[in-house]
Amino acid sequence: MIVSNTSKFKIIASGVIPFIFVVIMMMYIFGPGGDLLNFGVALPEVTIEKVDFIDSEIQATVRNTGSIPVQVVMADVNDRIQPAAVEPDGFLERYETTLVRIPFEWNESEPYRIGITIDDGTRFEKEIESATFKLEFTPNLAIFFAIIGTYVGIIPVMIGLLWLPFIKKISKQKYHFFLALTAGLLLFLAIDSIEESIEVSNNNLANTFNGTLLVVTVTVLSFLALYYLGNKIVAKADSLNFSKPVAIGLMISIGIGLHNFGEGLAIGAAVGIGSMAFSTFLIVGFALHNTTEGIAIAAPMSRGKLMLGKLAIMGMIAGTPAIFGAWIGGFAYSPFTSVIFLAIGAGAIFQVILVLMKWIQKENDGNLSNLSVVSGFALGMLVMYITSILV
Template sequence: MGPGTSFLYTTTPLPGITIENAEFKKGEIIAYVRNTGQDTVTIAQADVNDRPWEAMVKPSNMLQRLATAKVIMKYPWIEGVPYEIGITTSDGTRFAYEIEAAAPTPEPNVEQLSYFAILGSYVGIVPVMIGLLWFPFISRISKQWYSFFLSLTAGLLIFLAVDALKEAFEATHTIAGAFRGEVLTVAATVATILVLMMFSNRSVTKTVATGTMGVNTQQLYGLTLSYMIAIGIGLHNLGEGLAIGAAVALGSIALSKFLVIGFTIHNTTEGLAIIAPIAKQKTRITRLIALGLIAGTPTIAGTWIGGFTYMPVASILFLSIGAGAILQVVYSIFNWMNKSMDSKITSPHNVAGFIIGLAIMYFTGLLITG
């Protein structure tokens, strides 16, 4: 071995610290820190805008790999002012986290819970229920037009799935590389598709074999599709709720207003996607309401999570699962159309419906910024 070989075994890995979040409470700033490096690190100093500040670290300033700590600083911060939080390790390496505008972190009390619940209802439940009003119209149209609306539904859902994946991949830049966000996104999406295909096939096969529910195979498949669409949209809306809750919590008032208005208009199309597979069968109003609640209620849970305990990894996971669920539903819609419809999937009116579905989601999506 050469004379310089020993140096290969003496190199110390660089420390890695990720400041995942910062909370602003009365008279103090709390930074949430995670060790994302290869070795144990020691937090030696904290600063605000490059000014060293006395800090208390809980539970310990010595962090094992992937361990977390709270860095608490008694600091007279001012609302609306930008800040940079700095954490320096024992070897002198500094890591920073920027806040565009400081805002009080929401506390989970009745008032705040109610506020976020109203936001979630306005964005998720109300527009989906409005979209369900398409039911009487679609139930009266011809088979060809019905096929058109099923294709339009597929277009709406494909756009939602791609949009969810885009948001998930964007969110991977906000987490530490140790979590391998891109791999998590792909793995969660593929796993969701496979699991849902397994359960949906078993459910339909078992129900048809036992003759339960008193419906024929086509009606049962349509009902199953509607529930699957509602669940997939619900998971997607959970991600939307996370975005809105986080925007409000971080004090991005302008962004949160645009998100609320944009998502509300955007989500009125989701009701159409839910009722399209069951529009040709008798359906109780209670079932329609249940479908709407399945799709819309997760938005409320999302605003709570985003507003009080926003975690980027959870956001990526929910968005990926939602995308996988929606893609599996699109496959099921095309499979159902191929077996039960007189016209081919590639017929002009079906292709037109699919493209129009994409266009509707694109243009309503222009109302959403950020």
């Protein structure tokens, strides 16, 4: 007993000692002797993350993205000094934000450059392509977004699910073709999400957030979390009265739901900041594009019994997040949330692809390189690319 206790202590000690040294090093650097390391000049930096146009006023959300505290001392519109208010105050610690309110009679759909000057005289700027009223929450607008979300998310997914009876009747070879097609579709969606989240982060987030790495990290974390939980669900499928196809279908619909949430955010935000006019053509494009998502759910489900109720629920899981996304994107847009959710969506989809591929492999006795799988995968990518041009 005593021996094992000491060895346990040794293990803990050997794990803790390096930490103690890290702490000592930090204390040394930041402590009284730390002046030795004070060379170079830290440059202040602020980022204007968001600009809202409201009645007779322009509001800029400003974040200190540098390494030292700053004071916001002046605002300008189109490089012309304007008096303004800062709420709660102009002093910003690292990563702190403040709201700069500039009284200004702006003109609809004109471009504006909003500038913020800090205490050392440096001016930072954000350009807005076209000024539009910030969307205020009204029941009508909420309904409008819900309709867009329904068109873009729910209806196409449901239409896609209608292929289920067809997929049910085809041969095993053709079935694998459709499963691979689904994987191809999803891979395209995942890459699309990553691309979009990197774009949003490059356009709106300061360099200090390491946009690309943020996207990669969140994607991987989301993948790992869902991979782990997904395996749990599949493993427990029998005891929970699920069939394996249902479990996989559920995972796919969750993955697609996360993706559609991100897509909804993007659509809501685009309408909200006036960079996108919602034309019927655009809705048709999105709808066509997302119909393919229904196939992705239908394909695995076609091997179990026909369970209309479960299928409908999965369609809702996959589709309704588009509505919530549109609401949040339109009424409470934050580029950071968009980046995070797009990345989570990408991770979720990668996880689904992995599950699908493993399943096909298992059904094919470990073989993935037959014609139906390869051509299905290729066609999936191609279909998505072609429908994406419409959007």
